[in-house]
Amino acid sequence: MLLVVLEHDRGTLGEAGREALTFGRTLAAKMGAEMHAAVIGAGAPEAAGPDAIAAEAGDHGAVRVYTVDDGVLSDFGPEAWGESIARVTGLLAPDAVLACGSERGNEVIAQAAVRLDAPMVANCTDITPPGGDGAEWSMIRVQWGGSLLEDATLSTAGPALLTCALHTVASSPVKPPPSAPPPVEAIDVDLPPELARTVVKERVVLEAGVTLPTAPVVVGGGRGVGSAEGFAPLEELAELLGGRVGCSRAVTNNGWRPHSDQVGQTGTRIAPEIYIASGISGAIQHWVGAMGSKHILAVNIDPEANMVVKADWAVIGDLHQVIPAISAEIRRRWS
Amino acid sequence: MRILCCVKRVPAPGARINVTADGLAVDAAHLGFTTSPHEECGVEEAVQITERTGGEVTVLTLGPAEAAEQLRYAASVGAHHGVLIQTDGAAWDPERTARALTAAIEALEESGGPFDLILFGNESADSGGFQVGVRVCYSLGRPIVNGIKGIEINGSTLRARREIDGGFEVYELAMPAALGVKEGINLPRYPTMRGRLASKKLAITTMEIDAEAGGQALVRLHRPAETLSQTTILGHGPEAAPAVVDVLEELGVL
Structure with a gap:
């Protein structure tokens, strides 16, 4: 049995x-x-x-x-x-x-x-x-x-x-x-x-609604974002799409985002309909957390980056220009 | 407080992991080595606790002679003692590892007194057996909870936080106790120059402990079949935005 x-x-x-x-x-x-x-x-x-x-x-x-x-x-x-x-x-x-x-x-x-x-x-x-x-x-x-x-x-x-x-x-x-x-x-x-x-002594509920493991869309940022402030356009795009922002280990190691946003082997495994990975090279540590995504769109200046090679779609370019342009295009179509 | 941290030396892979010709190990010829990430955070947590409450941090590892590097790194960020159970470097199964660690901890407690807190990583980054800490603690008769991302010490008890979807659970343990910690519990510091110099003088205690092999045996490592995706380049720079939004519309996420 x-x-x-x-x-x-x-x-x-x-x-x-x-x-x-x-x-x-x-x-x-x-x-x-x-x-x-x-x-x-x-x-x-x-x-x-x-x-x-x-x-x-x-x-x-x-x-x-x-x-x-x-x-x-x-x-x-x-x-x-x-x-x-x-x-x-x-x-x-x-x-x-x-x-x-x-x-x-x-x-x-x-x-x-x-x-x-x-x-x-x-x-x-x-x-x-x-x-x-x-x-x-x-x-x-x-x-x-x-x-x-x-x-x-x-x-x-x-x-x-x-x-x-x-x-x-x-x-x-x-x-x-x-x-x-x-x-x-x-x-x-x-x-x-x-x-x-x-045995569990008490429980604390922190958030209701969309969490990183269950978000239908995740907008991820890596080292290429460059700073904590650099995530503002990613936040904006995630909000437009009803999703959440994720990040790589390099980002949490730099203190730009809390560890709860980290996608990877030692962070969260995500499984969204689409993962928009911007400025992320796609090291093993990160890929393991992202590979459950149904589709991946990479935004990167490096066409040889591991994340670009493994993605379904890619935009070659600077995320600081590309991400705001995507948000602007969504707003244009909605208006 | 006397705190013990168990750490594991693991390869530091970049974008790809290759396997040796015999299939028994990761090909580390072009890779560096590091402390398994959860355990690096365990060392940082232990150092922070002793900075607040006083006490000493001992770091224990099982591995080849080179694993002394990970003990020295721990010393460079504030650990006080390093203990190496030296092996020939071949992978040990989880039961064998747990038996050797248990014997080492019993010997260390015999000579130096009991550890109030033992920290393990939730799982090792490489083999990921998810059991060594649990096995050691059962043999020592000590409580352990895994998945911990927050520790608060109140006298002789500790409160430990574990993430669940949308919140966290709290466990309350009387010390001596043990925890399996996860990355995110803290942001490990970088060694200072003074720390690096001090770590060179760290006297490492070397132990030779063999232990009976367990029932799990490694046969061969291999890479999963790669699903070769044909990446469609939607364009270059911001001009690609309309093509991106077309994709989002197609997927129905807009």
């Missing part, structure tokens, strides 16, 4: 959970096994809750769902989640445990792995279960945030603990949909109370 750990935030299933199920369906088929799913913690009273998550898990191919609860699981906590996953794994003896390689997903599978004294392979893009006589799993996983791939093997006496790299698959429900929701079984894990020490 393949056990998929469903990432949810206080009772609301996220895209990471659906991706894990979609990726897991293919893996379970290769294993010749059933896919089951586990929901850790009941979530907030106002949220849809475990039963709604179970139904959605069924739509995405899980044939049985376990709801795992304990007083400590009032909110997310990496140690409490990891201990829960380890205990459920001990109880159900799955052949493999899979979560999505999101920030939380990688963290809780690592917490479970060390408790089971088992290896864990993070951010796989393709997984092959052991063949007839071979005891090894083999997989392709990402290094350098996706700039490099690693063929790896996993040998383990117990279950394989795995995560699939974020956005390796687009989530999709099974077709045709199942005729009934999957059976749900409650498991009480009776966690040690001290694991509450790493």
Whole structure:
């Protein structure tokens, strides 16, 4: 059996959970096994809750769902989640445990792995279960945030603990949909109370509306922008397009923009309809964050720049002239 | 405060990463090396904390003899001690790395007293195993939370911030504790001339620790198939603006 750990935030299933199920369906088929799913913690009273998550898990191919609860699981906590996953794994003896390689997903599978004294392979893009006589799993996983791939093997006496790299698959429900929701079984894990020490203490909401990871348009600026003030025309264009401004690591290192605007391996992964990358050379560090964009338009004085070569469209020229001209042209067409 | 920062020496790639002929490493012949970015921020954070509250920062790394460069760099921006677990430079799997780091930390705490705070990078820039810090802390019986982009110390407890979509979560941990930090928690300083000179005199403690290999093994590195896009040049300079807006209209983002 393949056990998929469903990432949810206080009772609301996220895209990471659906991706894990979609990726897991293919893996379970290769294993010749059933896919089951586990929901850790009941979530907030106002949220849809475990039963709604179970139904959605069924739509995405899980044939049985376990709801795992304990007083400590009032909110997310990496140690409490990891201990829960380890205990459920001990109880159900799955052949493999899979979560999505999101920030939380990688963290809780690592917490479970060390408790089971088992290896864990993070951010796989393709997984092959052991063949007839071979005891090894083999997989392709990402290094350098996706700039490099690693063929790896996993040998383990117990279950394989795995995560699939974020956005390796687009989530999709099974077709045709199942005729009934999957059976749900409650498991009480009776966690040690001290694991509450790493449970979320409070939450602060900073902004509503379009955020960088979800913006339909991102106007990015790099070293070529030259200064903090130089971003004003990029802000203007982003506002006209209902998008957000992003930047490269060189920009945050110079203190021109906050790190929360940084697109890249150590910043935000964006996935807009179009990324307008201006004055950005396109180093690996930045490209990894930008490569999820559906389309890229580069503005650069250097026609050989990596970003220009990888873009769908490019304008060769000085961004300080080109970006304001684009805003002016939009205004002209609107008037 | 006694703070330990675990750092990793990684190649500093530019626009392209190449792989060695045997497929087991990044071809670093024409590349420099650097401290993995999250961990560079970990060192900066530790130095800032000790500047406010007093105390000492120890930096620990596992790698070839050359990884002493990363320890000296940390000293040049304010770290006080450097410890190198020296290897032959081949990649170690995450379990093996965690076992060696755990043994080193136990030895350092045995001789110098416990660390109040241990900082790891959220993940290394190269292999990105997302587990070494978690494994070490479980073995040490210490709490750890990853993804941290803000730390506030109040006496013997710390408040740590982790970004979520549209806001952040706060964790409150009693020390001794550990955190996996991310770039953006601060803007690391550049070394001063005085710092550079001081770092040359840093006495590095070298340890030789081997550890049992884990279950994950590297077979071969390779570059993903590149989707060769045919870039359409829309024009040169501001005169290209109408062609750009045509594209935006076509995509329906206007």
